Amino acid sequence: MASNKSIIFKAVPDGYPVVGEHMELVTKEIDIENFSLNDGDILVKNHYISLDPYMRGKMRHPDVKSYTPAFEIGKVLDGRGIAIVVKSNNKKYQVGDYFVGLIGWEEYSHIPANIVSASIETLAKAIPKSKIPESYFLGLLGMPGLSGYVGLNKIGQPKKGETIFISAASGAVGQVVGQIAKIKGLRVIGSAGDDSKIKYLEEELKFDGAFNYKTCNTDEKLKELCPNGIDIYFDNVGGEILDIVLNHLNNFARVVACGMISQYNTNDHYGVKNLFQVVTKRLIIQGFIVSDHFQEMESFQKEMSEWLKQGKLKYKEDIVEGIQNAPQAFVNILTGKKFGKMIVKIC
């Protein structure tokens, strides 16, 4: 018998979720030896789980439709993670193999056959061969990295010499976008909500400029740092910053709508007033969801691994230890009180 700490979704939050009120730690026991698996199922011991802003969208009433199913009240929360198979009734996975896919916010997860078949085998197989930290496969080389890669290349259509502005630029996606844009010869400007993040963007990631949107005037900073206007806005936040950026975009600019974190924890959504710029400047605003673009995974892995080997990419992680600390870590993502890709190290 082993203990299995897990985090349960307890209630639907209205604004920011509260630890204990909407997410609760529950410790159960699990009998690994006698655990019964249906055909195709596996049992895994979880190493790392990725916490990401999109999860807030799943903390909703189940009758509100969206692109991902709502979390179920009373059930263990889930997310993408890296785990080791400890028991298997699936031909593709042997005990000791890596598993990269949907796991619970818990120490051990029972993965049913349908989730096993939706897992990303190419990633799981790449881990042991690579000399790359395991957790990177949830960040730089995982979904957030792919989001940045796909969003920038397919929607952003970057051209050498153009200017890109990135909000939440030190986040899981933002830092990838900025570095790829630098490699491609763009002028890269970013915003974040903390001076240490700004320092990191400027000094470590070599952004051409960065500012703290909480202490600076965004409009003035964009005027100063993007004197020739903005050609690509990689938007992770939505709301007021998007509204201001619309006034700084050049003709034919592209807005990559990757996330709108400023709007996730409120029902009183910000009203964007400058949309008339879409017509006069012939803008494109396009949203995307990374799971629609898994067919890009291979070329993404190849190109990113190469850049990583060449020392062209850095990746800042915020690793929290212990699944019991996951709820607070998740709240910290939503309030901006984290720095880099949020990962929970489970064991």
Added chain:
Amino acid sequence: MASNKSIIFKAVPDGYPVVGEHMELVTKEIDIENFSLNDGDILVKNHYISLDPYMRGKMRHPDVKSYTPAFEIGKVLDGRGIAIVVKSNNKKYQVGDYFVGLIGWEEYSHIPANIVSASIETLAKAIPKSKIPESYFLGLLGMPGLSGYVGLNKIGQPKKGETIFISAASGAVGQVVGQIAKIKGLRVIGSAGDDSKIKYLEEELKFDGAFNYKTCNTDEKLKELCPNGIDIYFDNVGGEILDIVLNHLNNFARVVACGMISQYNTNDHYGVKNLFQVVTKRLIIQGFIVSDHFQEMESFQKEMSEWLKQGKLKYKEDIVEGIQNAPQAFVNILTGKKFGKMIVKIC
């Protein structure tokens, strides 16, 4: 000597322009016989001028940048028109030829060489050969028609069986979009601000549904008339209707941002609150300006003329007689007090 009534741009309006205050009738004399033309210039007698919502955007302070130059205070207003050459110092135009291009809101216009070379010769040559009403070359077969054609085809990417919703659907552009969409096998729903327009959309243009947004609840009507959601929104108005439509769009829907007439006469712009749908539904919102797409003119003319011959296209015009009535006619466009493409018949 001939009299030349013209309309002068007198002052920049804050909200809706006012006849007499911002646009003023001035009558001058013109000596056609002794009128001196520089190399490449022509003198024309104006037949028809097109009045369009975009002109409101030109009634601004000259230091506000946009895609078209601001009107100059004290000068004659201009717009696209059809005229006959009465004097020429340009090899391409003989006396008696049609001219289609930028003319003044006046009876006779002196067209300088640079404007002559920017005129659309293919249209001018098509008029005498066609059996189509002259004024159609300013509407169905002119810029508004091309706007509808390009916006629907290039940005809308219409597919048989999809649902399109069109605002200002009985307007110069909207009626073209709706009829092409019907020809292509889409379900076509439109809104307008007057019951007679709704009747026209349903009975004459055979839309699948239409409603008066002034007397109906837009949200409820869209639920009722678009039970399978909306795949293309052809947006001529922006503002609140755009906001409501965002909630009715299907995944991967396209918003063709053609105009935002609801936002032209106010500095207190409507704040669009539902933009988070851009991410969750992977939407594209794309603006365009017809003058970027003149290379489509030939295929447009060909396809549209064919449909017109086959009786597949109708076109409602609102023809006002006399240039002295142009200012009020222009205000009527902005307030919705017109029905169909607004044209001023000058002589």
